Amino acid sequence: MALTIPNNTDGTYAAYKVAHPALxxxxxxxxxxxxxxxxxxxxxxxxxFMQKAxxxxxxxxRIPPLEASFEVTISAAxxxxxxxxxPSNFTELIRLSKMKGDNKxxxxxxxxxxxxxxxxxxxxxxYRHFTRKGTYFKVSPSVLENxxxxxxxxxxxxxxxxxxxxxxxxxxxxxRDENEKSLLFGTLKYASIYLSDMAAVDTYGxxxxxEILTLNNEEKQRLSRGGNLRSxxxxxxx
Numbered sequence: 001m002a003l004t005i006p007n008n009t010d011g012t013y014a015a016y017k018v019a020h021p022a023l024x025x026x027x028x029x030x031x032x033x034x035x036x037x038x039x040x041x042x043x044x045x046x047x048x049f050m051q052k053a054x055x056x057x058x059x060x061x062r063i064p065p066l067e068a069s070f071e072v073t074i075s076a077a078x079x080x081x082x083x084x085x086x087p088s089n090f091t092e093l094i095r096l097s098k099m100k101g102d103n104k105x106x107x108x109x110x111x112x113x114x115x116x117x118x119x120x121x122x123x124x125x126x127y128r129h130f131t132r133k134g135t136y137f138k139v140s141p142s143v144l145e146n147x148x149x150x151x152x153x154x155x156x157x158x159x160x161x162x163x164x165x166x167x168x169x170x171x172x173x174x175x176r177d178e179n180e181k182s183l184l185f186g187t188l189k190y191a192s193i194y195l196s197d198m199a200a201v202d203t204y205g206x207x208x209x210x211e212i213l214t215l216n217n218e219e220k221q222r223l224s225r226g227g228n229l230r231s232x233x234x235x236x237x238x
Contacts (some may be wrong), residue, residue: 003159007042009039019168020163027181033138049188050187053183058156062219066156073148084139089156094153108129111129114132127140181211185211188203
């Protein structure tokens with residue numbers, strides 16, 4: 001989704017700045033680092049670069065602020081096609097489980113390729129398994145109407161310029177409001193590509209990658225603390 005930010009000289013800018021103070025603060029930071037005025041790099045371009053940087057971050061980050069839970073009550077149509085709808089902000093699955101219905105709390109740990117899932121002649125890894133087809137998951141055994149499933153997943157956050165329902169305040173965005181360095185460096189990388197400054201592209205690209213790596217490593221360290229971490233296998237290793 002495009003992120004269109006008006007230039008300071010536009011008549012709409014003053015109201016936009018009032019409604020989006022955190023976003024405009026980040027735009028100002030980007031411009032200070034670039035040391036370019038609006039005739040060279042417009043606010044609209046910075047918004048475009050910022051959105052690309054956010055897309056890159058969502059693809060790479062695997063941290064708690066990007067975790068979400070989505071409950072799906074199976075409709076008659078979904079039961080007929082064995083479909084569990086995937087949320088639109090989905091990036092990667094953490095866990096798929098049944099919350100209501102026969103065999104409540106079933107966990108679907110084994111994923112198989114779509115063609116293998118539909119091939120009844122192939123031996124599957126376990127009784128409970130799943131696959132993905134477009135914007136749906138399919139599971140075995142098939143879903144039934146009124147069952148409830150939980151998709152626990154990594155997500156994209158609200159758009160960087162999202163406003164509350166009364167359009168008076170910015171919607172909190174962790175990437176913009178709590179870890180602006182990642183977004184800053186990623187935005188500067190794309191701005192440098194636009195300016196054909198390849199040395200800066202390399203510098204800011206590495207800074208962005210290091211921020212993502214640091215955040216992911218911090219999460220891995222947190223996961224290994226606070227108790228004994230054990231690996232559990234669904235079958236014999238030998």
